[in-house]
Amino acid sequence: MAGPKAFAAAIALSLLAAAAPAKAQSPLPEGIQIGLSTDNVSITAGFSGADLTIFGSLENPDPLVARQNRYDVIVVLEGPPRPVVVRRKDRVLGVWVNLDSEAFENVPMSYSVATTRPLQDITEPNSYKQLSLGASNLYMQPADPGDSPATIEEFTAALRERKTATGLYSENVGGVQFLSQNLFRATVRLAPNVPVGTHKARAFLFKSGLFIKESSAQLEIRKSGFEQSIFRVAHDYSFLYGVFAISLAMLTGWLGRLIFRKD
Amino acid sequence: MGIYLPIAEISVNVFVLLAMGAAVGFLSGMFGVGGGFLITPLLIFYNIPPAIAVATGANQVIASSFSGALSHMKRGTLDFKLGGVLLAGGIVGSTGGIFVFGFLRQLGQLDLFISLSYVVLLGTVGTIMLIESVSVLRATRSGAAPVLKKSGQHNWIHRLPLKMRFRASKLFVSVIPVLGLGASIGFLSSVTGVGGGFIMVPALIYLLKVPTNVVIGTSLFQIIFTSAFTTLVHASTNQTVDVMLAFILMAGGVAGAQYGAKAGQRLRGEQLRALLALLVLAVAIRLAIDLFVTPPNLYSLSGAGLN
Numbered sequence: 001m002a003g004p005k006a007f008a009a010a011i012a013l014s015l016l017a018a019a020a021p022a023k024a025q026s027p028l029p030e031g032i033q034i035g036l037s038t039d040n041v042s043i044t045a046g047f048s049g050a051d052l053t054i055f056g057s058l059e060n061p062d063p064l065v066a067r068q069n070r071y072d073v074i075v076v077l078e079g080p081p082r083p084v085v086v087r088r089k090d091r092v093l094g095v096w097v098n099l100d101s102e103a104f105e106n107v108p109m110s111y112s113v114a115t116t117r118p119l120q121d122i123t124e125p126n127s128y129k130q131l132s133l134g135a136s137n138l139y140m141q142p143a144d145p146g147d148s149p150a151t152i153e154e155f156t157a158a159l160r161e162r163k164t165a166t167g168l169y170s171e172n173v174g175g176v177q178f179l180s181q182n183l184f185r186a187t188v189r190l191a192p193n194v195p196v197g198t199h200k201a202r203a204f205l206f207k208s209g210l211f212i213k214e215s216s217a218q219l220e221i222r223k224s225g226f227e228q229s230i231f232r233v234a235h236d237y238s239f240l241y242g243v244f245a246i247s248l249a250m251l252t253g254w255l256g257r258l259i260f261r262k263d
Numbered sequence: 264m265g266i267y268l269p270i271a272e273i274s275v276n277v278f279v280l281l282a283m284g285a286a287v288g289f290l291s292g293m294f295g296v297g298g299g300f301l302i303t304p305l306l307i308f309y310n311i312p313p314a315i316a317v318a319t320g321a322n323q324v325i326a327s328s329f330s331g332a333l334s335h336m337k338r339g340t341l342d343f344k345l346g347g348v349l350l351a352g353g354i355v356g357s358t359g360g361i362f363v364f365g366f367l368r369q370l371g372q373l374d375l376f377i378s379l380s381y382v383v384l385l386g387t388v389g390t391i392m393l394i395e396s397v398s399v400l401r402a403t404r405s406g407a408a409p410v411l412k413k414s415g416q417h418n419w420i421h422r423l424p425l426k427m428r429f430r431a432s433k434l435f436v437s438v439i440p441v442l443g444l445g446a447s448i449g450f451l452s453s454v455t456g457v458g459g460g461f462i463m464v465p466a467l468i469y470l471l472k473v474p475t476n477v478v479i480g481t482s483l484f485q486i487i488f489t490s491a492f493t494t495l496v497h498a499s500t501n502q503t504v505d506v507m508l509a510f511i512l513m514a515g516g517v518a519g520a521q522y523g524a525k526a527g528q529r530l531r532g533e534q535l536r537a538l539l540a541l542l543v544l545a546v547a548i549r550l551a552i553d554l555f556v557t558p559p560n561l562y563s564l565s566g567a568g569l570n
Contacts, residue, residue: 084564084565085371085564085565086562087371088561088562089558089561089562090561095375095379095554096554098372155562158562159562159564161562162560162563165560227267227507230506231272234498235502238500239495239498239499241506242494242496244506245506246322246325248510248513249329249491249513250326250329252326252513252517253325253326253330253513253517254333256326256513256517257333
């Protein structure tokens with residue numbers, strides 16, 4: 001049977017930079033700033049994914065380095081952290097059963113990366129690890145650290161693979177573009193099933209492969225619309241919601257009999 | 264036309280759901296069953312998470328059994344006392360089922376358990392019905408008179424203590440099997456989303472020897488309350504009832520049921536039962552295949568401690 005078809009909805013997400021003009025005095029250290037024009041984004045029920053644009057600027061860039069394209073920027077939009085259980089199916093008497101599982105704490109629900117160049121061209125794998133930057137370098141904290149390292153490694157890999165397959169972890173190489181020497185624009189992908197909650201946008205500045213500075217901003221993603229109200233009522237007033245569901249069913253049954261009755 | 268289901272959190276085609284509701288309504292009108300045992304597997308095939316398919320299936324069953332029970336009440340073919348005792352058992356069974364449901368969900372075994380229950384349940388009931396109806400069809404074809412059970416015949420159930428009189432059903436029977444039957448169907452209802460009519464009806468006829476004319480009305484009466492209770496508890500403990508989904512299915516269902524009832528009048532009882540048996544077996548086989556085929560993804564993620 002056909003899978004659920006996400007409905008496209010035009011959505012405008014424009015996040016403007018808070019302009020940060022800096023005095024061009026040569027000895028000052030380089031910095032990076034990103035700004036969001038709004039601190040919350042509402043997505044409707046038919047949301048089928050979108051690109052989120054974040055503007056930012058470099059402070060005190062060295063014109064020579066900039067001309068040689070030796071500044072690199074990586075922008076990350078990280079979803080709220082949640083506990084996650086990864087389960088593996090195995091065959092038991094021919095039937096596929098969820099057998100082994102591993103629980104992780106504080107796993108970012110989503111993780112979208114935009115970069116100026118492929119990650120391996122920007123800096124060393126070690127510095128990514130130190131910064132815990134990039135979906136493959138994110139540290140997944142197991143709930144039970146006593147489990148064997150091989151098991152933890154296997155389930156961590158499966159967790160990343162599943163998140164990438166569902167579009168929640170994504171990488172947009174070339175998604176950061178310099179518009180001028182100072183100004184850059186980053187495009188990160190929001191998956192159709194982007195989690196609601198507080199997202200953290202972070203920008204990392206590299207100069208000739210060396211990490212210089214980081215800046216961050218927060219963004220609230222909310223769902224809006226009729227469907228979202230139903231969801232909220234179902235969770236906040238679950239008993240009344242149940243009563244409503246039953247009454248609706250009885251009313252439909254009664255009306256159905258009134259309209260179509262034959263006796 | 265796409266519509267976003269608020270609880271299932273996916274977009275679906277509203278016409279597919281209406282057609283699904285109408286088709287199941289048609290069949291349920293034709294065979295005189297609630298249709299929950301068809302709706303839930305169909306929803307699972309349509310990628311609705313099994314936990315939501317079960318709870319929403321229970322909600323949908325209320326609509327069809329309520330409208331059915333109304334007609335039987337008018338005709339006086341409803342034994343309230345028998346229904347009440349069945350219901351008392353049903354509430355106990357249903358409560359137990361909800362706990363098992365939540366526990367399995369935490370273990371990550373809920374989907375498997377639902378599929379397995381359906382395969383066993385539908386497989387058994389379908390096979391028994393098929394054998395029974397085919398033998399009746401053969402007997403009538405060869406001209407032999409069908410063997411009827413004598414009304415005076417008693418089985419072990421009628422020797423149990425704590426007897427109670429049910430006037431409308433002209434029955435004097437122990438309350439233990441009645442409560443037990445209600446409880447097992449309540450349990451099934453909360454774990455699998457079925458109303459249980461397709462088990463209740465034969466059980467009342469063959470085990471308790473309730474007259475056939477009051478069986479369907481009484482079974483529908485008790486199913487309304489068991490399903491309503493199941494819906495309420497699922498809504499307040501698991502938040503898995505999707506009103507939007509249930510309403511679309513009901514709307515299709517009540518319309519389909521009327522045409523089904525008309526079509527059913529043209530077929531003979533044993534022919535109907537043979538067809539229903541084949542349908543039930545087909546659903547069971549389809550669910551069984553999914554259990555044995557290597558899944559595309561061996562790994563799955565779920566929120567821990569949530570839900």
